[in-house]
Amino acid sequence: MTLSRVLIAEDDVDIQKVIRMSLKMRGVQEIVVTENGEDCLAQLRNFQPDVILLDVMMPKLNGYETCKRLKANPATSGIPVIFLTAKAQHFEVKEGLDAGALGYLIKPFDPMTLHDQIAALLQKK
Amino acid sequence: MVTLIEIFDSLASGVIAVDLENRVAFLNRAMCRRLGVKAEDWVGRHAAELLGLIAPRLISAEEKFVMRLGWQQDPEAKLSHQLEWKTDDGIVHLREDSGPLRSSEGKLIGRVFVYHDISREKDIDRMKSEFISVASHELRTPMTSIKGSVDLILSGFAGEITSDAQELLEIAQKSCDRLIRLINDILDLSKIEAGQIKLNLARMDLTDIVQRSVRGVRQIADQAEVNLRVHRPSDLPQVEVDKDRIEQVVTNLLSNAIKFSPAQAEVRVDLTAADGWVQCAVVDAGCGISEKDVPKVFGKFQQVGEKRKGGTGLGLAITQALIQEHHGKIWIESKVNVGTSFIFRLPAATG
Numbered sequence: 001m002t003l004s005r006v007l008i009a010e011d012d013v014d015i016q017k018v019i020r021m022s023l024k025m026r027g028v029q030e031i032v033v034t035e036n037g038e039d040c041l042a043q044l045r046n047f048q049p050d051v052i053l054l055d056v057m058m059p060k061l062n063g064y065e066t067c068k069r070l071k072a073n074p075a076t077s078g079i080p081v082i083f084l085t086a087k088a089q090h091f092e093v094k095e096g097l098d099a100g101a102l103g104y105l106i107k108p109f110d111p112m113t114l115h116d117q118i119a120a121l122l123q124k125k
Numbered sequence: 126m127v128t129l130i131e132i133f134d135s136l137a138s139g140v141i142a143v144d145l146e147n148r149v150a151f152l153n154r155a156m157c158r159r160l161g162v163k164a165e166d167w168v169g170r171h172a173a174e175l176l177g178l179i180a181p182r183l184i185s186a187e188e189k190f191v192m193r194l195g196w197q198q199d200p201e202a203k204l205s206h207q208l209e210w211k212t213d214d215g216i217v218h219l220r221e222d223s224g225p226l227r228s229s230e231g232k233l234i235g236r237v238f239v240y241h242d243i244s245r246e247k248d249i250d251r252m253k254s255e256f257i258s259v260a261s262h263e264l265r266t267p268m269t270s271i272k273g274s275v276d277l278i279l280s281g282f283a284g285e286i287t288s289d290a291q292e293l294l295e296i297a298q299k300s301c302d303r304l305i306r307l308i309n310d311i312l313d314l315s316k317i318e319a320g321q322i323k324l325n326l327a328r329m330d331l332t333d334i335v336q337r338s339v340r341g342v343r344q345i346a347d348q349a350e351v352n353l354r355v356h357r358p359s360d361l362p363q364v365e366v367d368k369d370r371i372e373q374v375v376t377n378l379l380s381n382a383i384k385f386s387p388a389q390a391e392v393r394v395d396l397t398a399a400d401g402w403v404q405c406a407v408v409d410a411g412c413g414i415s416e417k418d419v420p421k422v423f424g425k426f427q428q429v430g431e432k433r434k435g436g437t438g439l440g441l442a443i444t445q446a447l448i449q450e451h452h453g454k455i456w457i458e459s460k461v462n463v464g465t466s467f468i469f470r471l472p473a474a475t476g
Contacts, residue, residue, distance in 0.1 A: 012266060012269075012270070014270035014274075015269050015270055015273070018269065018270060018273030018274060018277065019273075021273075021283075022273065022277065025277070025280070025282045057262065086261065086262045086263075086265035086266050086269065087258070087261075087262055088261055088265065089257070089258055089261065089316075090322075090323060092258070107265045107266065107268070107269040108265060108268045108269040108271075108272040108273070108305055109269065109273070110272075110276065111272075111273045111276045111277050111280075112276055112280055
């Protein structure tokens with residue numbers, strides 16, 4: 001499975017670049033990067049991604065809340081959400097999955113296998 | 126002359142004693158204060174009435190644990206429960222410890238309940254959790270950028286690099302991966318020591334866990350030219366364990382054994398059972414550990430012997446803590462130039 005459209009919500013500029021390059025390397029054509037949950041939700045009015053990658057700790061609207069709002073809205077509830085976050089504790093993973101995410105990937109991630117990890121989660125769905 | 130009543134009335138913890146018919150025999154001053162009652166009004170009355178005063182102050186799910194009126198079915202049991210007690214100023218965390226009450230001749234005459242205020246301990250636990258969570262997040266975030274950038278350059282994505290640059294970046298990559306393992310190990314150990322890991326216990330055969338670990342380390346054993354062998358009896362009792370955590374233990378012991386073995390040597394896992402235990406010994410024919418170094422082995426950041434062999438220095442501390450969490454025991458037997466056995470025991474599942 002190859003991804004073609006990915007929406008990222010990540011407030012750390014350096015990590016944005018690493019995610020972007022790691023996906024670009026594997027042929028992802030359209031990558032839109034937003035810096036917080038609010039911008040991520042706003043972006044969905046004119047961009048339909050295959051998957052949304054969400055950080056947790058972001059200004060304005062955190063990842064858990066963003067995911068809950070996405071899942072509560074019939075227009076966006078069908079878009080798979082995967083957390084990509086440094087929040088690695090058992091209860092934090094649970095909170096992300098309870099918010100409706102398809103998967104939970106922990107930072108630091110391997111940029112060489114990020115695409116395949118996302119694809120594997122989407123295929124399981 | 127100091128009386129026992131004066132001593133009990135001076136305790137900060139609340140005390141209630143009941144007789145064999147569950148009638149209140151004694152209430153100390155701290156307990157009266159907590160309940161807003163006078164001891165003389167309550168001595169002789171049935172404990173169920175007292176429970177009627179206590180229950181509304183607790184969150185409902187806890188009611189069934191408090192002052193179990195059916196304690197006579199198992200009068201010797203020593204029980205301990207944590208409770209959240211509502212007050213006008215907020216919530217107080219209490220621990221109820223109870224046990225048999227005996228006469229001076231040792232005859233069972235009732236039960237005694239003691240209520241300790243553990244709010245401060247709860248606060249410290251919460252602060253520890255917050256620290257672990259924040260430290261984990263703050264360390265992982267910059268590591269993500271470093272690891273991501275180095276891995277991407279080494280993949281050739283950013284263009285060709287010279288062989289010297291490649292060598293230097295590989296050093297950075299190796300150290301970066303080691304730092305990530307160290308962060309994970311420190312956080313893992315902090316969580317275990319703070320009693321914050323949740324074991325997902327299930328009954329299983331320890332052999333299955335050992336086989337999974339053996340598969341996991343097969344590649345490093347092949348690279349080190351070390352043979353792996355598992356011995357097990359045909360009728361090994363099951364154990365009740367968290368399979369991921371025990372696999373972590375066995376994998377750690379096997380990786381160490383491989384690391385310290387010479388080429389062509391054998392690393393053996395011996396599974397046995399006796400006296401209500403299931404035992405697992407990971408035996409190597411490596412250089413062994415001197416008697417003076419043996420006590421250091423399970424310490425943090427201790428690596429015995431002359432040469433560092435990689436690793437975070439926390440693996441065996443985590444291993445020991447995990448075995449203790451499972452109510453097991455772990456120890457080592459070693460002879461210099463002969464080899465080392467790391468042996469752990471877990472209680473066999475009963476019933």
